[in-house]
Amino acid sequence: MNHWYMLTLVGEDSPGIVADVTHALFEGGCNLGEASMIRLGGNFTIMLMVQTRLSRIELDELVRPAADARHLLVHVDSIEGRLHQHAEPDVQITVYGADRAGIVAQVTGVLAAAGLNILDLDSAVGGSSDKPIYIMSIEGQAAQGIEALEQALEPVREGGIEVSVTPIDTMVG
Amino acid sequence: MAVLPILTYPDERLKRFSEPVERFDAELAAFIADLEQTRLAGPGAVGIAAPQVGRAQRIVIVDVSKMKRPVPNHGYLVLINPEITHWEGHEPGREGCLSVPDFTGNVIRATRIHLKAQNPQGETVEFDMEGFEARAVQHEMDHLDGLLFLDRVVSRRTDVFRRKVYEKNS
Numbered sequence: 435m436n437h438w439y440m441l442t443l444v445g446e447d448s449p450g451i452v453a454d455v456t457h458a459l460f461e462g463g464c465n466l467g468e469a470s471m472i473r474l475g476g477n478f479t480i481m482l483m484v485q486t487r488l489s490r491i492e493l494d495e496l497v498r499p500a501a502d503a504r505h506l507l508v509h510v511d512s513i514e515g516r517l518h519q520h521a522e523p524d525v526q527i528t529v530y531g532a533d534r535a536g537i538v539a540q541v542t543g544v545l546a547a548a549g550l551n552i553l554d555l556d557s558a559v560g561g562s563s564d565k566p567i568y569i570m571s572i573e574g575q576a577a578q579g580i581e582a583l584e585q586a587l588e589p590v591r592e593g594g595i596e597v598s599v600t601p602i603d604t605m606v607g
Numbered sequence: 608m609a610v611l612p613i614l615t616y617p618d619e620r621l622k623r624f625s626e627p628v629e630r631f632d633a634e635l636a637a638f639i640a641d642l643e644q645t646r647l648a649g650p651g652a653v654g655i656a657a658p659q660v661g662r663a664q665r666i667v668i669v670d671v672s673k674m675k676r677p678v679p680n681h682g683y684l685v686l687i688n689p690e691i692t693h694w695e696g697h698e699p700g701r702e703g704c705l706s707v708p709d710f711t712g713n714v715i716r717a718t719r720i721h722l723k724a725q726n727p728q729g730e731t732v733e734f735d736m737e738g739f740e741a742r743a744v745q746h747e748m749d750h751l752d753g754l755l756f757l758d759r760v761v762s763r764r765t766d767v768f769r770r771k772v773y774e775k776n777s
Binding site for chain 1: 652
């Protein structure tokens with residue numbers, strides 16, 4: 435029986451990580467699903483859906499040589515592989531401001547209370563090391579409408595954080 | 608009238624170049640009626656192109672007049688042998704496609720277009736369009752050249768905050 439797993443790999447970035455890891459998985463008879471792979475602060479991070487007949491421990495052993503050769507941390511979780519059921523976002527929120535502790539907690543706190551379900555969030559620290567800026571982009575579903583999000587964000591804006599809320603009207607043709 | 612089967616990628620027929628319409632007859636009118644029925648049967652589709660039902664001819668339908676959040680529009684449009692004669696501006700927007708189920712992506716399209724086409728009677732019609740309607744027309748016209756929105760998708764991550772990094776001393 436085929437199982438789905440979420441394979442997580444994290445380590446110092448170097449060219450060829452994706453090729454080495456996915457080659458090992460292919461040779462081991464695995465099928466890949468959806469993935470998020472991105473460099474975060476000099477670390478390369480992989481979250482990868484893997485379908486295989488192997489047990490969790492066997493999958494760990496399969497990927498271990500490629501991971502060890504590159505000093506990557508490996509973690510495997512058993513998951514439900516629900517493909518072909520994408521949730522479509524209806525709002526995009528972008529946030530930026532001088533970096534300080536608590537921006538994400540404050541922004542996502544008020545958004546959650548106003549009915550937002552986050553589907554996709556990525557953030558970066560830009561600017562210079564003496565004047566860092568925090569930049570965040572969120573896509574989600576606004577269960578209580580976009581106006582509710584706008585209202586909830588007012589106090590955040592008054593605190594000097596730039597926030598824009600844009601409806602996503604998906605054109606299907 | 609009938610709802611026609613929609614071709615989905617990787618059906619090769621979606622990648623063909625479509626031929627101009629030359630005969631504006633009852634058969635064409637009947638096909639257009641079927642094509643519109645098929646569009647209405649699709650989930651939330653604001654447009655459809657003849658190649659999506661396997662007919663390699665330059666025929667598209669667009670109707671963005673029934674949006675939840677209203678947008679500037681020209682109502683129900685049947686565009687035959689359409690041509691864009693002028694483009695202005697560009698912006699990203701989210702697109703999906705009846706021929707590519709369960710995936711949407713961001714695509715950059717012209718913001719304003721001038722469009723020349725023929726109606727089902729073969730008469731020349733012209734439109735100035737903007738925004739969502741212009742996007743829908745560009746998406747449907749791509750089908751006539753064997754292109755899907757997948758050919759034009761840009762990264763979701765870099766959409767808003769795009770910047771170039773120039774390396775010193777390289």
